[in-house]
Every structure is written in structure tokens, then in C-alpha cells.
Amino acid sequence: MAYTSLLSFLLLLPLLYLPLYLLLPLYLLLGRNKKKNKPNLPPGPINLPIVGSLHRLGLLPHRSLFALSQKHGPLMYLKLGTVPAVIASSADTARAFLKTHDLDCCSRPPLTSLDRLSYGFNDIAFAPYGGQWRELRKVCIIELFSSKKVLSFRPIRQEEVDRMVGSIASQTDAVDLSEELMSLANHITCRQGSNLRTYVKMTAIGKRYHVAGEGSRVKRILAETQALFMGFFFEDYFPLLGWLDRLTGMRARLERNFSELDGFYQEVIDEHRDPAWRREDDRAEDAIDALLNIQKSGGSNITDEHIKAVLMNIFIAGSDTSSASVEWTMAELMRHPSVMKKAQDEVRSVAGKKGKVVEGDLDRLQYLKCVLKEVFRVHPIAPLLVQRETIQHCRVDGYDIPAKTRLLVNTFSIGRDARVWERPEEFDPERFVDSNIDIRGHDFELIPFGAGRRICPGMGVGILVVELALANLLYWFDWELPEETTKEDIDMSEAPGITVHRKSHLRLVAKRV
Numbered sequence: 001m002a003y004t005s006l007l008s009f010l011l012l013l014p015l016l017y018l019p020l021y022l023l024l025p026l027y028l029l030l031g032r033n034k035k036k037n038k039p040n041l042p043p044g045p046i047n048l049p050i051v052g053s054l055h056r057l058g059l060l061p062h063r064s065l066f067a068l069s070q071k072h073g074p075l076m077y078l079k080l081g082t083v084p085a086v087i088a089s090s091a092d093t094a095r096a097f098l099k100t101h102d103l104d105c106c107s108r109p110p111l112t113s114l115d116r117l118s119y120g121f122n123d124i125a126f127a128p129y130g131g132q133w134r135e136l137r138k139v140c141i142i143e144l145f146s147s148k149k150v151l152s153f154r155p156i157r158q159e160e161v162d163r164m165v166g167s168i169a170s171q172t173d174a175v176d177l178s179e180e181l182m183s184l185a186n187h188i189t190c191r192q193g194s195n196l197r198t199y200v201k202m203t204a205i206g207k208r209y210h211v212a213g214e215g216s217r218v219k220r221i222l223a224e225t226q227a228l229f230m231g232f233f234f235e236d237y238f239p240l241l242g243w244l245d246r247l248t249g250m251r252a253r254l255e256r257n258f259s260e261l262d263g264f265y266q267e268v269i270d271e272h273r274d275p276a277w278r279r280e281d282d283r284a285e286d287a288i289d290a291l292l293n294i295q296k297s298g299g300s301n302i303t304d305e306h307i308k309a310v311l312m313n314i315f316i317a318g319s320d321t322s323s324a325s326v327e328w329t330m331a332e333l334m335r336h337p338s339v340m341k342k343a344q345d346e347v348r349s350v351a352g353k354k355g356k357v358v359e360g361d362l363d364r365l366q367y368l369k370c371v372l373k374e375v376f377r378v379h380p381i382a383p384l385l386v387q388r389e390t391i392q393h394c395r396v397d398g399y400d401i402p403a404k405t406r407l408l409v410n411t412f413s414i415g416r417d418a419r420v421w422e423r424p425e426e427f428d429p430e431r432f433v434d435s436n437i438d439i440r441g442h443d444f445e446l447i448p449f450g451a452g453r454r455i456c457p458g459m460g461v462g463i464l465v466v467e468l469a470l471a472n473l474l475y476w477f478d479w480e481l482p483e484e485t486t487k488e489d490i491d492m493s494e495a496p497g498i499t500v501h502r503k504s505h506l507r508l509v510a511k512r513v
């Protein structure tokens with residue numbers, strides 16, 4: 001449901017709660033006795049009856065919450081509909097939740113779309129904290145994200161980056177860099193995740209899945225999945241009004257997307273079970289092979305539903321995060337030509353006359369790493385991380401945080417905290433040149449991959465893809481803006497989403513060096 005129609009629903013909400021108003025006097029009477037045990041909640045904006053502070057979030061909640069935190073402080077309490085939530089907006093409060101109280105706060109809220117699309121939370125990213133999540137995450141870290149496994153996919157990453165460079169080099173007009181990067185990330189994810197022969201068929205050859213005029217079927221299905229993750233379900237904010245999701249059509253939309261995704265996953269799994277497909281060529285063992293092998297050996301209780309749910313995580317969490325990171329970096333480099341030149345000089349001197357940048361070069365690209373840190377500070381890709389939910393009561397900064405409170409860590413605010421960063425609004429990678437701050441979840445000033453028990457398990461591979469793609473773009477091409485545009489014209493506005501992309505595609509002219 002679009003946010004405009006959401007507004008009209010919010011206006012009607014008080015009527016739907018009419019029966020509850022009749023009970024108000026009773027509630028007030030009981031409330032008086034309860035006051036003695038009232039928790040000491042963090043400060044925050046005034047919550048309206050029923051809608052709470054939901055109306056304040058807007059399309060870019062990280063920005064609205066940042067503005068609110070300027071007024072109410074780095075630890076805020078508010079209500080999202082009828083659901084209590086706390087917002088952590090500083091490195092210290094993030095540390096308190098993600099380190100000191102990590103165990104109290106490391107569950108996920110059971111949101112409607114996530115429930116369905118993760119097969120009842122049989123995945124890693126959206127599952128509640130518990131034995132099943134721990135087991136699956138452990139298996140996936142060993143089988144999918146270990147250094148050995150990540151290394152085994154090195155040829156795939158290089159091949160796909162080379163393919164992107166070839167595609168850009170063949171274009172004479174301005175290149176749609178956003179499209180190129182999305183396609184790169186999709187191909188890498190699909191090949192690492194599932195050696196998707198079907199996907200390749202869809203994008204390149206196959207008629208079976210190809211939907212004329214609207215690109216591949218999978219691309220469309222996954223775009224709808226992303227939209228549903230962002231979609232508004234009454235159930236998530238007004239549990240008593242969950243039935244309205246049927247009236248708005250959101251339930252039907254969710255079911256449609258689920259059954260399309262399920263059909264697709266099943267096909268991919270069946271293909272991997274097919275002895276003919278298994279015999280085929282020298283393909284590297286992918287994520288599905290690894291999970292099917294564990295299933296076969298009976299070593300773990302992995303069902304087809306777990307495999308499908310993990311596939312969903314890989315597709316959703318693994319592709320657009322990397323592409324968005326490179327997009328924002330290229331846009332900032334175009335706006336800051338001296339930074340672009342310094343980064344290009346470094347890349348070209350390290351890779352020399354080799355003809356390309358390879359993963360073995362990346363450790364020596366120290367300035368490029370500073371550029372990326374600065375991009376993650378200013379444009380965190382998942383600015384509110386992934387929502388958490390507290391498991392039990394805890395106390396932070398002297399305030400009570402009750403169990404079952406939603407926790408949003410606003411890394412966008414943390415990156416703009418003037419007590420930590422000098423000139424926070426300025427894009428300046430030099431600030432990291434002599435700094436020890438790293439992005440791997442230990443320094444709470446900069447946590448683009450989260451921290452604690454729920455830290456991104458794909459961080460290693462994500463960083464590799466981003467650095468390799470970026471380094472090759474800088475090595476191979478000099479970049480110019482399309483005719484009659486200046487760096488001041490570059491649109492830096494953000495599109496709404498769990499992961500934040502640029503609103504408009506980045507179009508640049510690539511000149512082969």
C-alpha cells in the first residue's frame with residue numbers, strides 16, 4: 001500500500017478503535033494503581049493516541065528519526081502505532097544495545113511479510129533469536145561464508161567484474177552505472193548462491209521465464225519481494241487491526257509473491273537434485289549444494305524450507321547492498337574530483353600494467369578503503385540496520401527498556417554525530433587516513449554491517465565485491481559527467497527502502513584509459 005493511502009487509513013483509525021474508547025474510564029482507574037510501578041522510559045516525542053509516532057517517520061525514517069534525536073537525545077522512546085520502540089542514535093547507545101546488552105536485544109520482530117517470505121522464520125536474517133537461528137547461522141557461516149568458501153568463489157567475482165568492464169567499455173554514450181552495478185551484484189549473488197542455470201536462462205537465453213518487455217521474471221519477483229518488505233501491514237503496528245491487511249489487498253499480494261518465489265526456489269532445488277545437473281561440468285559447489293549435502297548427511301535438521309529461506313536472505317541481503325555501496329561511492333567521487341584522482345592514482349600504481357585489478361591487490365589499496373569508510377559513514381546502506389526486538393527487560397543509561405520493545409539503531413545519525421566527527425556533513429576520506437576506526441563491528445562509531453550476534457555474516461564477501469568492482473572502475477576508466485551537467489547537478493536524493501539506493505540512476509561517461 002502506498003504511503004499516501006496509508007495516511008487516509010491513519011485518519012480513519014480512531015473510529016476503528018471506538019469500542020476501546022468506551023473502556024477508557026476503566027483503564028484510567030486501573031492505570032492510577034499501576035503508576036507506582038511505571039517504568040522509567042527514555043525521553044521521546046509525544047505519542048498520539050493509537051498512531052503513536054508513526055506519522056512522523058515519513059518515507060525516509062532514518063532522516064526523520066535523526067531530526068527527532070537532535071531534539072530528544074541519543075536514546076529515544078516512541079510508539080510505532082501501538083508498538084513500543086527505542087531508537088539508538090549514538091555510538092555509546094549502539095554499544096550499550098549491541099554489545100553490553102546484545103543477548104537481551106538480539107531477536108527480530110515477527111513482521112508479517114518477513115514471516116511469510118521466510119517460511120515462518122526458517123531463515124537467518126529475520127528469525128527470532130533461539131536454537132534454530134543459532135544452528136542455521138553456524139552452518140551457513142561454515143558452509144557459505146568461511147574464508148575458504150569465499151576464496152573458492154574468487155574466479156566468479158573476477159569473471160563478473162571483467163564482464164561489467166567489457167560491457168561499459170562497449171558503450172559510447174553515457175553508461176547507466178546503476179544498472180551495470182545491479183546486474184553485476186545479481187550475477188555474483190546468483191552464481192555463488194545457487195549456480196543459477198535457470199537465472200542465466202532467464203536473463204540471457206531462456207524463453208521459459210522471460211517476460212517480454214519487463215526483464216527477467218526473477219528480477220521482477222525479487223523487486224516485488226523488496227517492495228513487500230517495505231510495504232505497510234496493519235498487523236505490524238496495530239495487531240488488533242491485522243484483518244485490514246486483507247481489505248487493502250496486501251495479504252493477497254504477499255501470497256502471490258510467496259507462491260511465485262516458492263515455485264522458483266523449488267525449481268532451483270530440483271535442478272540441483274537432478275543427477276544430470278550434478279554431473280555437469282566443473283562448477284564450484286554453491287550454497288544450495290552445500291545445504292543439500294548437509295541435509296543428505298542427516299547432520300542437521302535442514303529442510304527444503306530452510307534452504308529456500310536462506311536463498312531468500314542471500315538474494316535480498318546480498319545483491320543490492322553491494323551495488324548501492326558502489327553507486328554512492330562513484331557519485332561522491334564525481335562530486336569530489338581531487339578524491340577521485342587520489343583514489344585512481346593509488347589503484348593504477350598498485351595494479352600497474354597488469355591490465356586489471358585482482359583481489360590480491362585489494363589489501364594495498366589503503367586510500368580506497370578510507371573512501372569506502374567515508375561512504376559508509378555518510379551513506380550507510382542499511383541505515384537502521386535490521387530491526388531488532390528485546391527479549392527481556394534491560395536498563396540502558398538508567399532507563400528501562402521493556403521486553404518486546406522494537407530496537408532501531410540509526411547508523412545514519414551515528415555518522416552525523418558532531419561529538420564524534422568533525423565537520424560531519426563534509427565528505428572527506430582523509431579523516432580515516434590515520435585512524436584505527438574499522439567497519440567490522442568493533443568500533444561503534446561506524447557499523448555499516450551491524451554488530452554483535454546479528455552482525456552481517458556476508459560482510460567479508462560484501463566488502464570484496466565492493467572493493468573489486470570499485471577498484472576496476474577506477475583503474476579502467478576516467479569518468480565524466482554527461483554533456484551540459486556539472487557536479488552540482490548530481491542528484492543525491494535517496495529512494496525509500498530497507499537498503500537505501502539513489503533515487504535516480506547514476507549516468508556517467510566512461511573514457512577508456
Ligand code: HEM
Pocket residue numbers: 124125126137313314317318319321322325381382385386387448449450451453454455456457458459461462463466
Ligand atoms: C556491502 C554489502 C553489505 C552490507 C552493507 C550489509 C549490511 C548488513 C546489515 C546492516 C545487517 C544487519 C545487522 C544487524 O542487525 O546488526 C546485515 C545482516 C545480514 N546480512 Fe548483510 N550486508 C552486506 C552484504 C551481505 C551479503 C553479500 C550477504 C550474503 C550473501 C549478506 C547476508 C546477511 C544476512 C544473512 C544477515 C542477517 C544476519 C542475522 O540476522 O543473523 N549481507 N547485513
